Amino acid sequence: MKIAICGSTCAGKSTLCHALVARLKEQGVRAEYIGNVTRRMPFEPNNLDVSLPAQYYVIFRHMMEEAAAEVRNDLDVIVCDRSPLDYYYYLIESVGQTNLLRQADFHIIESLKSCISCWLLTYDRYYIIDSDQVVYQHDGKRPETTILRDAVNARFKKFFNSTAFNIPHQWISGAVDKRVTHILKDLGI
Numbered sequence: 001m002k003i004a005i006c007g008s009t010c011a012g013k014s015t016l017c018h019a020l021v022a023r024l025k026e027q028g029v030r031a032e033y034i035g036n037v038t039r040r041m042p043f044e045p046n047n048l049d050v051s052l053p054a055q056y057y058v059i060f061r062h063m064m065e066e067a068a069a070e071v072r073n074d075l076d077v078i079v080c081d082r083s084p085l086d087y088y089y090y091l092i093e094s095v096g097q098t099n100l101l102r103q104a105d106f107h108i109i110e111s112l113k114s115c116i117s118c119w120l121l122t123y124d125r126y127y128i129i130d131s132d133q134v135v136y137q138h139d140g141k142r143p144e145t146t147i148l149r150d151a152v153n154a155r156f157k158k159f160f161n162s163t164a165f166n167i168p169h170q171w172i173s174g175a176v177d178k179r180v181t182h183i184l185k186d187l188g189i
Contacts, residue, residue, distance in 0.1 A: 001187070002070065002122060004083040007129035008152035012176065016129065017081040019180050024077055029189060032069050034080045037062045037087075052105055055091040059084050059112065063119060070122075077187070083123070084116045089155045093148055126169035127183060128156055 005013050005020070017033055024031035037058050062084055069078045091109070120126070131146075131153045160169055170186065172179050 001076065001124045002066065002078040002080065003125040003127065003183075003187070004080040004123050005127050005129070006083055006086050006156065008086075008089075008131045008149040008156070010149065011129040011131040011153075012179075013129060014081050016176055016179050017079050019176050020183055021079050023180050023184060024079070024189065027184075027189060029076045030074055031077045031079060032072075032075050034062070034065050034069055034078060036081045037065065052091070052108075055087065055094075056108070056112075059087045059091070059116070062087060066122075080123075083126070084119050085156075085159070086152070088112060088116050089152045090148075092155070093151045120167055123167065125183075125186065126160075126167050127172050127179075128160060128169060129179075130157075130171050130173055 005017050007013055014036060017035075021031045021033045041054070041058065041061075062080075062082065066078065066080060069075060091112075131149055160167075160171075170182075172182055174182075
């Protein structure tokens with residue numbers, strides 16, 4: 001089983017993923033954590049000022065790490081901190097709206113949209129943290145304002161409220177323990 005924990009900046013995705021994997025392992029479930037790729041890049045990430053090649057790197061690196069976990073035969077649950085959709089929305093909001101894009105970049109971005117749409121079908125469950133329900137805490141690495149965060153959150157809401165894809169998903173809120181308990185119950189664990 002593969003699940004994704006998604007949402008915009010500083011919503012608590014990583015904290016929730018670590019807590020969930022710990023609880024799964026306590027219950028004897030063989031679980032693997034696929035972390036936020038931007039924290040392990042060979043260059044300094046910044047949500048607002050990053051090149052298109054860097055964004056492509058992040059999206060495909062994340063997909064490769066998920067695929068590597070999926071081919072293993074010793075896992076019951078793969079918990080993904082974000083999904084390619086998260087990174088795609090950051091790409092669109094940070095660099096995809098500029099007038100400086102080359103024609104090739106427009107084609108690549110459209111192709112990514114199709115690729116990611118298909119990739120989303122590989123998840124058994126998708127949990128989205130609504131950042132409207134979480135107080136923004138500036139961490140010195142991300143933007144000081146919530147403009148990007150709000151734009152990405154709005155894209156999640158629009159996507160998951162549409163009927164374009166029938167992906168099992170739930171919006172989750174509350175304290176971390178409440179979120180973990182909700183997910184475990186939803187997964188039947």
